[in-house]
Amino acid sequence: xxxxxxxxxxxxxxxxxxxxxxxxxxxxxxxxxxxxxxxxxxxxxxxxxxxxxxxxxxxxxxxxxxxxxxxxxxxxxxxxxxxxxxxxxxxxxxxxxxxxxxxxxxxxxxxxxxxxxxxxxxxxxxxxxxxxxxxxxxxxxxxxxxxxxxxxxxxxxxxxxxxxxxxxxxxxxxxxxxxxxxxxxxxxxxxxxxxxxxxxxxxxxx
Amino acid sequence: xxxxxxxxxxxxxxxxxxxxxxxxxxxxxxxxxxxxxxxxxxxxxxxxxxxxxxxxxxxxxxxxxxxxxxxxxxxxxxxxxxxxxxxxxxxxxxxxxxxxxxxxxxxxxxxxxxxxxxxxxxxxxxxxxxxxxxxxxxxxxxxxxxxxxxxxxxxxxxxxxxxxxxxxxxxxxxxxxxxxxxxxxxxxxxxxxxxxxxxxxxxxxxxxxxxxxxxxxxxxxxxxxxxxxxxxxxxxxxxxxxxxxxxxxxx
Numbered sequence: 001x002x003x004x005x006x007x008x009x010x011x012x013x014x015x016x017x018x019x020x021x022x023x024x025x026x027x028x029x030x031x032x033x034x035x036x037x038x039x040x041x042x043x044x045x046x047x048x049x050x051x052x053x054x055x056x057x058x059x060x061x062x063x064x065x066x067x068x069x070x071x072x073x074x075x076x077x078x079x080x081x082x083x084x085x086x087x088x089x090x091x092x093x094x095x096x097x098x099x100x101x102x103x104x105x106x107x108x109x110x111x112x113x114x115x116x117x118x119x120x121x122x123x124x125x126x127x128x129x130x131x132x133x134x135x136x137x138x139x140x141x142x143x144x145x146x147x148x149x150x151x152x153x154x155x156x157x158x159x160x161x162x163x164x165x166x167x168x169x170x171x172x173x174x175x176x177x178x179x180x181x182x183x184x185x186x187x188x189x190x191x192x193x194x195x196x197x198x199x200x201x202x203x204x205x206x
Numbered sequence: 207x208x209x210x211x212x213x214x215x216x217x218x219x220x221x222x223x224x225x226x227x228x229x230x231x232x233x234x235x236x237x238x239x240x241x242x243x244x245x246x247x248x249x250x251x252x253x254x255x256x257x258x259x260x261x262x263x264x265x266x267x268x269x270x271x272x273x274x275x276x277x278x279x280x281x282x283x284x285x286x287x288x289x290x291x292x293x294x295x296x297x298x299x300x301x302x303x304x305x306x307x308x309x310x311x312x313x314x315x316x317x318x319x320x321x322x323x324x325x326x327x328x329x330x331x332x333x334x335x336x337x338x339x340x341x342x343x344x345x346x347x348x349x350x351x352x353x354x355x356x357x358x359x360x361x362x363x364x365x366x367x368x369x370x371x372x373x374x375x376x377x378x379x380x381x382x383x384x385x386x387x388x389x390x391x392x393x394x395x396x397x398x399x400x401x402x403x404x405x406x407x408x409x410x411x412x413x414x415x416x417x418x419x420x421x422x423x424x425x426x427x428x429x430x431x432x433x434x435x436x437x438x439x440x441x442x443x444x445x446x447x448x449x450x451x452x453x454x455x456x457x
Contacts, residue, residue, distance in 0.1 A: 053299035053332060054424040178232050183239030190246035197253040200338055 009179065013158060015095060022151040023092035026085050029144035032137045033081025039137075040076035069126045077123065081141060084116055088148055095155075106161045113149055120145040124192075128199060139196075143189065150185050270408045273354035279420070280413025281325025282353040284361050285317035289452045292325045292429040294422050297345035297367050298332035298374055305426040305439045306368040312446035314361065321453045326353075326364060329414045329425060332374070341378025343410055348384050348398075350406035355397045362391040 011017050071077065091101070091109060101109075124142045156162050157172045164172070175181060275283045281292055291313075295302040316322040328346035336342065345367055353360045366387045372378045379387070385398035428435050428445065430452050437444040 053296060053301055178235050180235060180239070183235070183243070187239070187242050187246060190243060190250065194246060194250050194253065197250050197257070 012179070012182070013176075015155075018151050018155050018158075019092045019095045022148055022155075023089060023096065025144040025147035025151070026088040026092060029081055029141055029148065030085040030089065032140040032144065033078045033085060035137050036078035036141070037076060037082055040078055069123065072119075077119075078141075080116070080119070084112070088113070088152075103161050106156050106159070107163065110152055110156050110162065113152055117145055117149045128195065142192070146185070146189070150181065154181060268404070268408055270412065271405050272409055273350045273406055275353045275357050275360075276350075276409070276413075277325050280409075280416045281327050282350065282360060284324045284326065284357070285320070285322060287316065287320045287322040287453070289316075289322040289449055290325065290429070290431050291316065291322045291449055292327060292432075294327045294329060294417055294425050294427040294429075296329045296332045296342050296425045297349075297371065298335050298342045298378065299425045300371070300374050301440075302426045303368045303371045305428075306365060308440050308442045309445050310365045310368075312442060316446065316449055317361070322449050324361070326360070327413060327417055328410065329417055329422075330410050331414060331418070331425075335375050336372075336378040337375065339377045339380075341372065343407060344378070344381060344401075344404075345384060346410040346414075347404055347406045348388060348401045350409060351401055352388060352393055352397060354406070355400070356393050359388075359391055359393050363388050363393060366391045 073080075087109075095101070120142050123138065127138060154176060157169075157176050160169060160173065162169065162172070273282060277283055279292075293313075295305070313324055317324055326349065328342075328349050330340070330342040330346050332342045333340045349360060349364060349367070352363050367384075370379065370383075370387050381402055385401055388398045388401075389395065426439055428439060430449055435445070435448055437448045439445060
């Protein structure tokens with residue numbers, strides 16, 4: 001039991017585990033982005049959806065689909081997923097195949113993906129607070145983006161790549177060695193689930 | 207030599223001790239983290255159970271009570287002209303608000319001059335757009351209540367609800383505000399007080415489902431003598447002309 005536990009802890013720090021998690025989540029994120037992109041194109045193509053409230057509409061009455069939040073850069077946000085996730089998939093596959101990326105490369109990946117994570121959470125916040133509608137595919141993007149970011153951060157802390165003060169770095173490595181990151185991620189995802197359930201519970205389960 | 211062995215001995219002891227301390231530290235972290243996770247799962251379970259119990263209060267499981275002026279296919283009849291005008295609407299639907307603003311005077315005229323019987327079909331599919339407060343259902347229930355107990359005010363109440371229409375995806379008007387809107391067009395308090403009973407919620411649900419089973423795909427949809435009209439619904443006039451034209455052939 002104890003040895004099994006110790007072995008599981010060791011596996012959690014291995015390249016295979018970290019990059020497999022990254023690959024799996026990035027594939028989910030890419031799939032969700034593809035579905036959302038197709039939806040966005042369909043929505044743009046259907047002119048009748050603009051003049052009534054369709055029961056089968058993904059976003060109610062088209063008001064949300066044309067909201068500025070849905071197209072922050074002038075095109076559907078989901079397109080960003082189609083651009084970014086294949087890069088993550090490539091990194092994960094290459095690393096699983098034994099490629100070791102230079103430090104500057106991993107710092108760049110961390111920086112760009114952190115911006116992506118902030119964007120994903122901004123959208124989550126907008127969906128809950130300002131738009132008031134949830135779509136399952138968008139939630140899947142939030143979830144998988146979180147997992148990809150966590151695995152990327154995990155590997156960069158483990159390899160001591162992040163440009164932070166020395167005290168922070170040793171603290172972060174200590175935290176990862178003690179599986180604190182795992183606990184924080186699980187707790188964080190549960191907090192998100194709690195937010196969704198308290199806000200939309202009556203609509204979801206009534 | 208003796209001291210050397212002793213030193214090595216204590217170094218090994220220290221290593222073992224620090225490893226044990228590390229393990230103890232890890233166990234403490236796991237216990238605290240585990241407790242937080244269990245607490246969160248419990249909170250989620252409690253929210254889900256509360257939400258499910260809230261659902262029981264929605265009135266959807268109550269007995270089916272049909273409003274006095276209801277038609278067989280889920281409309282609320284106003285007037286008694288020969289042409290049947292069926293209007294499918296949802297009080298949360300912004301386009302229904304536009305339709306109402308453009309046409310309410312014409313609709314009133316068609317009823318007043320005996321040309322048409324207008325059947326309002328208040329649907330509730332946009333419940334998903336009121337942050338869980340089920341505004342569409344609550345508004346439709348209020349209109350059905352007025353149709354049942356005070357049918358003379360139903361058309362004005364319908365118009366007033368659209369004049370006070372909340373923004374899509376907001377929480378909608380609360381029950382007190384809906385009652386206030388009804389009172390503003392002359393519905394007596396004895397009637398508005400019964401909105402909260404949700405008496406007609408099962409009827410609203412049934413009418414909503416019936417409408418979509420009969421091929422309605424969105425709102426607003428208007429049928430003249432059973433046929434979906436293709437006229438421009440968002441400017442005053444075209445609907446009125448289509449209905450009077452139909453009256454010519456009906457008579």
